[in-house]
Amino acid sequence: MDSEMSDIDHFPGPESSMEGENAPVYCICRKPDISCFMIGCDNCNEWFHGHCIDITEKSAKAIREWYCMRCRDKNSSLEIKYRSKKNRDKEAEPDRTERIERSERSERSERSYSTPSTPDYKSERRRGSKVKRSVRMCGECEPCRRTEDCAQCDFCKDMKKFGGPNKIRQKCRFRQCEVRARKMLRVKDEELSMQERRDNRRRYSEDYDSEADLYQQYRAAGHKNNMAWGSDEDDEPPFSPVMRKKAIKVKHVKRREKKFDKKKESRRHKQKQKHKDKTRSNEKSELRDNTGQRQCLGPSCVEAARPNSKYCSEDCGMKLAANRIYEILPQRIQQWQQSPCIAEEHGKKQLERIRKEQQNARLRLTDMERRFHELEGIIAKAKQQAVQQDEEVNEGDSEDTDLQIFCVSCSHPINPKVALRHMERCYAKYESQTSFGSMYPTRIEGATRLFCDVYNPQSKTYCKRLQVLCPEHSRDPKISVDEVCGCPLVKNVFELTGDYCRVPKRKCNKHYNWEKLRRAEVDLERVRVWYKLDELFEQERNVRTAMTNRAGLLALMLHQTIQHDPLTTDLRSNKDR
């Protein structure tokens, strides 16, 4: 950089800076100020303050190539080139956009602070590079060109796609820019050795590409670059903290400015995508030999792979897969058997709980069936009772005829005497206006009279109301004149007296439809128990499936549990032995 600076030593102005004696200075004014709009010379790569050379940010947008006065004096063929008006908006080419971004200057400063690599920064402005350059990507180095994550470094392992917790949230170390990424984010030694180990196992790896080699390559390239950048730069001390702070501040400005340049960015993105595709195809072609063919990955196969395949035949692919299983599976099974599986223990406990609940539910169901038959017995007995005409009169007299209540369905005022009868009919009227069905008929073995289950061909559904309560598909039987009410009488609400209501059924308002309500009560409870049993069955199935799938071939091949603490390696065996 200093050498370059000396090239423009005819520019007037102070060489020293306010922030630090060694901070790089720019422009004809030789000041380190980078917080304003700047433009870079496409020949010497020097940066100039817009206000010093009388170019505004707006006017710079029209410039396609810009050369400083000194370069133009030296080489008369260098001319400032402008965009045609037509293309100006369309072609907001990334190169120039970046060139005029003041934030880039801040980046330059920051980079100079961390790594003395400014010349490369200049070279990164070469036209034709399609890799997107950003604050942390020069777009030129190997890591920047890399498109795939190594899946081995700590950053990759943190990623969700590799099953990580997504806590670190950093780009693959092998993709951290050699120039602009922070040093601590780049490849660590452990990662490198890991890659080498992986390298050794490459016969088992389908998508083998030597990460370590790549790393070496890019390290070598970086080193080469460093040499080319010149020792002047290497010796240049970093910026002062104040300068660094400033640089970071300006970088923030860039982020905000980016919003305005979204259009331009999308263009850059497209270019990046193109480059990605290009790089990918390049990477692929690297695996091929001189004739453009690559070797089949099948075990000890020397044939050429088929086009768009890694193998010469399906057989080779299967052989490799089988080899993998033979190689990996026994270890995995051994590992699996060595360490206790918490999930398996939980599963067993859950099964035990489910079985207990199922037992309870079955007991309850038996109880409900017993009650069902008991009720039918009571109803049959009640029907045999003889009618007593005088009781009807007594009952009628005891009611308070002035009192009025309101129907819960239609909200009309009704006489309490006929309230039950009215509300029952009202409910039936409204209920029969709607349907309540399912596509499937009920299939519960051993259960009698639960759901209505009448098929509706229009809606192609089966009615799912309780059979005894369905006003849509069943009508209350006609009551004959001599039929007795027969409701079992009680005292203190629950205590059975052993006696039955002997009022004629037609006239008994007190026990209107008592059989229906009692039956519904029992049936509803039976349905609940069946639901419970169904739910428990489903739970059991899920737990069993999970237990069966656990440690299956696929699971064992794909996942591995690593015991980090040797003391707790085999808890079960400690207990059992």
Next chain:
DNA sequence: TCTTACGAAACA
């Protein structure tokens, strides 16, 4: 000074 964790912008 380095590491970890996380909000949030950018991107797919």
Next chain:
DNA sequence: TGTTTCGTAAGA
């Protein structure tokens, strides 16, 4: 709407 990755605060 989910993923990637940047910047940065907080803690070691």
